[in-house]
Amino acid sequence: MRFPRAWLGLEFRRRRRSLAALVVLVAFSLATVLAAVAGSRRGESALDRLRAGTLPADAQVLIQDPGFDWDEVRAIPGVLGVAPFVAAAMYIEGVHLGWDSVPPVDPSVWRDVERPVLLAGRLPDPARADEMAVSARFVERYGKGVGDSVVIRLATPQEADLDLRADVANTGNTQIRANGPRVTARIVGVIRSPWFADRVGETSGSATGEGFAIPSPGLFLKYQDNFLGTRRSKFTNALVRLKDGEGGLAEFRSRLAAATGRPEIRVDNLADGLRHNQRLVRYEAIALLAFGLSALVAAALVIGQFAARLVAVSLAELRVLGPAGLTPRQAVVAAALGPSAAALLGAVLGVIGAALASRWTPIGVAANFEPRPGLDLDWPVLLAGLVAVPVVVAAGAGGYAWLTVTAKPAGTSSRSAVAAAVGRMGWPVPVLVGLRLALERGHGRTALPVRSALIGSTAGIAGVMAALTFSAGVSDAASNPARYGQTHDLLVFLGVNGQSGPAERVLAALARDPDVAGVEDRRFFSAASGDLTFPVYDYTAVGTPPPIELKIGRLPASDQEIMLAVDTAGKLRDTGVLKDDVGERIHLTGARGGRGFTVSGIGFVPEGPSNTYSEGVLVTPAGYDSLFASFEIRMGFVSFRPGADVTAATARLRQTVGALPGGDHIGLLSSFKPKQLAEVQGVRALPVALGAFLALLALASAGYTSVTAVRRRRHDIAVLRALGMTPAQTRWSVATQAGALAVIGLAFGVPTGLALGRVLWQAVAENTPLFYVPPVPTWALLLIGPVTLLAMNLLAARPAATAARLSLAHALRTE
Structure with a gap:
């Protein structure tokens, strides 16, 4: 040794x-x-x-009833915890709060339900009004963590009577109009649980990337009037944890309906x-x-x-x-x-x-x-x-x-049929030599990794093409809300809990604006079918309505028909309520009772304050009135004509609405953006990185092949040089080898990558869900050929120079 x-x-x-x-x-x-x-x-x-270990909630109960008693829910067998929170505005100076930053009502949160892990600090004292917990993204975004203070601004009781959405919509969440108490609160903890987690792609008003801030329950207990208003018109929703988890949800829904007499509670x-x-x-x-x-x-x-x-x-x-x-x-x-x-x-x-x-x-x-x-x-x-x-x-x-x-001396190796055909056609010697370097494996000391080079170049080009095709689909979906059925640009909050302002006058005034292409009036309430509850929308056109996107079927044409949102249709199929999609009858139960509807189509509904675009149903106004006597929320949907200045038009419409009697209670804001808009952007990075590594693999394989070919075939090159092949022709031989690898890789890799990218994107589109449009990476298709040829020839430049400078005497003597 x-x-x-x-x-x-x-x-x-x-x-x-x-x-x-x-x-x-x-x-x-x-x-x-x-x-x-x-x-x-x-x-x-x-x-x-x-x-x-975090005691995650199993259900969220949404009931827009200001007088609802949550002790009725706590008394239901199998309920382990109920954590109500108030749906009312809260502001922090210099901070853009989202819809998920709402005050908890009592100490049950973080104790009986959603007991979070502490990333830093401790939980707020439920008896104190001046403590709060925040998320990790809040700390990153605003630079405020444990020990820092923020100023909470509350509305007066009279201001709280106004629709919080109107206030947020018309002023923006950082332009605070609240004139109630100012509370200096100290951040005591950074928390995380399945519910209290930073989310990807929040809806409008919830600002993607801002994080959340949750005050102690003591804030609500001390300032109830500032949240609920003088008429106590604001309502609470709640997180519920069940003994049997998701398995106990059907029984919980049944017992909740029996205890309250309201099967439509969502x-x-x-x-x-x-x-x-x-x-x-x-x-x-x-x-x-x-x-x-x-x-x-x-x-x-x-x-x-x-x-x-x-x-x-x-x-x-x-x-x-x-x-x-x-x-x-x-x-x-x-x-x-x-x-x-x-x-x-x-x-x-x-x-x-x-x-x-x-x-x-x-x-x-x-x-x-x-x-x-x-x-x-x-x-x-x-x-x-x-x-x-x-x-x-x-x-x-x-x-x-x-x-x-x-290794033994080289024997006879198989010849390439392509190279042989080119030789019979009388093509130049450098082309023939280059093709043999690219396509003929050789034997013994002259053997070359031809197969791995061809596979590597094809796989690399296919990987790059698939990544760019997939990326084209992501770019389209991330910038086009219509792919999710969201064809409107502006939301108009007209009323809540059956009370609305001058809705008809407001919508008629909006429809007259020259930049407005369509206006629609929609009411919203929750209904039940089987063990499921979901939102029900109606639609009344004011002039030309914004288009409604369907995947299959058509819109309801009478009070006997219904359109299902994609995920709701899937859940109804999973529970056995729905079997044949379009044409089948299902039973819905609303506040006025139950009745049957025929499914006319499956598509998307508007993204709302308490529903996603893929959950809910759509009925005609007559169908809605047969189920409900009122509404939880009433909204208008406005679409602008192509080319309109959205910012200027929105400002003008706000002035128009504000000039109407009662218009100060009407809120206008940009349409809710599905969180999937941000989620699909997040799925782009890794496929692109994978494509880049496959490209690196192809380049490494091609470069290795060129270097190895010159080294192992130096005797053959020396013989050709001795027979009269010039250094320039030698360079062209190595360049031809690189070009052949590139052409073969392009011929097989481009169509393979295009098809693979579309298959992957279609799978993502179906899973998201969104409308699938075959992506066409135009620039990639135009540039991948020239770029590949250039890259391959740059890799071959050094081996080509080595071959051109080859010492004939040394090469022949050593062999």
Whole structure:
């Protein structure tokens, strides 16, 4: 063993730069791969780990009844906790609060329901009015954390009588009109639970990325009049935790209806939202794992080439020691020692790097649900990388060295039919030579990785094309609310709980504006069908209505028909209420009783303050009146003509409404944007990164092929040079090889990638849900060919120059 150790010491002294480069390459590659795999595992489990021990709510009860007594719900068997919160405005100076920043009504929150993990500090004292908890994103956005103070502005009781949505809509949430008490509150904790978690893509008025701030229940207890108003017209909703979890939801709905005599009370299954979030988290985890695996393949190719080059150089020097008694086995061991030692050191550094990188995982949506942010050591993944990489590199280096020292002289290899056809057609010699370099594998010492190069270039181009096609679909969906059925631009809050302002005069005045293309009047109330409750909208056109988007079927044409939203139709199918979609009759129960409807279509409804665009039903005004005598919310929907200045038109419409009698109680605001608009943007990054790594894989494979072809076929090139081929023709031969790989990769990779990108985007569109439109990445289709040819030829430039400068005498003599 003294000779291998002596040779290793000699290698460290002579090739320290090359070995150091290999150490860095292994460390960076391994850190990337391990961080991706560990981050994938951590992200996929984040929501489950957060749910454990936080007493998550199972249902949200939405009842717009100011006088409702929540003790009736607490008395229902199987209810473990009820946490009411008031649907009333609260302002913080200099902060944009969302719809999820509402005051809890009593101390049951954070005690019986949604007991959060503390990322910092403690929970607010429920008896104090001057303490509050915030989310991690709030801290990042506003720079205020534990120990800092904020100023809460409350409305006067008279101001609280106004519709809070009108106030928010007309002034913006940072332009506070509230003239009630100013409360200086101290932030005492940063919290996180399944409900109290930062969300991706909130609706209008809830400002994506702002975070939330929740005051102590003591604020409401001390200032009830400032939240409920002089008429006590404001209402409370509640989070409910059940003994049997989601499994007890059907029985809870039944007992709630029996206890209150109101079967139409809306009860949302919060597990649906958790499943939606888990699908997003799982998608990110799969994409991150795919990224890690593609990085592994690319790293294996690059590191393998680097290590093989070091082994080849060492073997060339060790060959002269053969006559002195060095055996082939000793030569193999000595040649593999340098790369193996570098891989071991690189693996140690890579594991340390991956461990440090865990501070920034999980990423995306999963980061909102991570209960223990910070350093996280995934020992199974880290130890696997620490052991596997040195072993694989050592085995690969030793195997390559053994194959090299035992290789037999080259025999006859198969010829390429394409190259043969080109030869018969009399094409120039550089083209023929280049095609043979690209398509003929060779044999023995002249063998080339032709198949892997062709597969690599095709896979890389297909990956890039798929990523760009997918990205084109994301860009379209992220900027086009109509893909979610949201064809209106402006919401007009006309009334709540059966009370409204001058709705008809307001909508008629809006319809007369020259920039307005359509106006529609809609009422909203909750109904039940089977074990499900959901919102019911009607629609009355004022002039030309905004278009309504359907996936199948048509709009209701009479009071006997109904249109189902996509997710509601799915839930009705899951519960057995609906079987055949369009044409089937279902039974709905409203405040006036129950009756049957025929399903005329399935599509999307407006995104509302308490519903998403994919849940609810749409009926005619006559159908609505047969179910309800009043409304929970009444809204107008306004669409602008194409090319209109939306900001100027909105300001003008607000002035128009404000000039009408009672118009100061009417609120105008931009349409609610589905949170999926932001969510689909989040799914773009990882496929694009995966495409980039596949492109790196293709480039590495093509570059390795060009370098190896010149090195292993130098005897053939020397013979051709001796027969009269010029240096310029030699360069063209190598360039032709690169061009052939590019053309073949484009021919198979572009259509494959386009089809794959569309399939992936269609799966996302169906799962979201949204209207699927086949994405067309126009610029990618135009540029991928020229860019690929340019990149391949740039990679081939150095090997081409090496081939052109080849020493004929040396090459022929050594062969």
